[in-house]
Amino acid sequence: MTSTQAKPKVLVARAIFPDHIARLEEHFEVVSNPKDESWTKAQLIEKLQGVQGVFVAGERIDAELLDACPDLKICANMAVGYNNFDLDAMTAHGVLGTNTPDVLTETTADFGLALLMATARRMSESEHFLRAGQWQRWSYDMFSGSDVHGSTLGIIGMGRIGQGIARRGAHGFGMDVIYHNRSRLDAALETDCKARYVGKEELLKTADHVVLVVPYSPASHHTIGAAELALMKPTATLVNIARGGIVDDAALAVALREKRIAAAGLDVFEGEPKVHPDLLTVPNVVLTPHIASATVPTRRAMSKLTIDNLIGFLVHGKPVTPLNPSVLKQA
Numbered sequence: 001m002t003s004t005q006a007k008p009k010v011l012v013a014r015a016i017f018p019d020h021i022a023r024l025e026e027h028f029e030v031v032s033n034p035k036d037e038s039w040t041k042a043q044l045i046e047k048l049q050g051v052q053g054v055f056v057a058g059e060r061i062d063a064e065l066l067d068a069c070p071d072l073k074i075c076a077n078m079a080v081g082y083n084n085f086d087l088d089a090m091t092a093h094g095v096l097g098t099n100t101p102d103v104l105t106e107t108t109a110d111f112g113l114a115l116l117m118a119t120a121r122r123m124s125e126s127e128h129f130l131r132a133g134q135w136q137r138w139s140y141d142m143f144s145g146s147d148v149h150g151s152t153l154g155i156i157g158m159g160r161i162g163q164g165i166a167r168r169g170a171h172g173f174g175m176d177v178i179y180h181n182r183s184r185l186d187a188a189l190e191t192d193c194k195a196r197y198v199g200k201e202e203l204l205k206t207a208d209h210v211v212l213v214v215p216y217s218p219a220s221h222h223t224i225g226a227a228e229l230a231l232m233k234p235t236a237t238l239v240n241i242a243r244g245g246i247v248d249d250a251a252l253a254v255a256l257r258e259k260r261i262a263a264a265g266l267d268v269f270e271g272e273p274k275v276h277p278d279l280l281t282v283p284n285v286v287l288t289p290h291i292a293s294a295t296v297p298t299r300r301a302m303s304k305l306t307i308d309n310l311i312g313f314l315v316h317g318k319p320v321t322p323l324n325p326s327v328l329k330q331a
């Protein structure tokens with residue numbers, strides 16, 4: 001009888017590309033979720049018994065789960081944002097977290113501009129009107145929106161995606177770009193993005209279009225609430241491609257209904273996939289189901305990077321994009 005070393009076990013908590021499962025199977029004993037079933041926390045914990053690595057896409061990883069899953073060594077998130085991870089708890093448990101930066105930057109920046117344009121030019125609202133058979137004749141002010149070219153673009157959160165949006169706005173649409181961020185970009189990056197640093201209040205008062213690309217944390221919760229919406233121009237638009245919870249959705253629905261701002265474009269929501277019911281009834285908002293990174297090449301690149309992290313860490317001891325590398329020193 002020949003003895004072979006047992007392969008590490010990996011759980012893939014969400015449906016992913018079948019050829020990517022095949023690649024994982026070359027290295028691991030894999031349990032996958034091809035039907036993309038939603039598992040409760042208890043079910044996830046049960047499936048993680050004896051498992052060293054998990055592929056997740058937004059599933060919550062916290063101390064309670066880590067306490068109950070003593071074999072777990074790595075949680076690889078198929079997303080750049082990782083507010084589903086309690087990273088301190090993971091570090092305390094010696095569990096590595098990884099995410100998928102860079103591979104989605106340009107695709108997500110494209111979407112930021114697309115959502116801004118759809119919002120400013122009232123594309124969803126006018127399409128619904130047309131589909132409902134309400135278009136009888138042309139009129140001079142039908143669905144007049146606001147200009148994108150030559151306007152002032154205010155970006156809150158100037159990481160890689162924010163910079164991508166700034167470049168598109170400044171170089172492609174001749175926009176005057178202002179930004180607010182925890183820290184100022186260095187001068188060369190500001191020149192490259194043609195972006196000027198301003199305080200949050202000045203940005204909200206000045207921008208024609210405000211785009212949110214800030215990561216979610218308790219500190220960024222409700223970055224935009226009733227008070228901030230009150231500072232914006234009545235003609236302004238607001239676009240959120242960051243995370244649910246960055247905007248107070250209830251306050252936004254009121255501001256949209258009362259036309260205190262002109263329009264909003266939202267790809268992310270508080271408590272998604274639920275959407276605040278008032279947002280579903282106001283006409284001046286474009287709603288999309290968290291698809292900013294959703295192109296086939298980018299979703300494949302995100303899934304591949306997630307797998308590279310699992311293989312890199314569990315097989316070679318070298319993850320590609322570790323979030324808490326101090327865990328590597330403990331190992």
Ligand code: GLV
Pocket residue numbers: 078079080081082104293
């Ligand atoms: C998507 O929202 C991501 O964080 O990648």
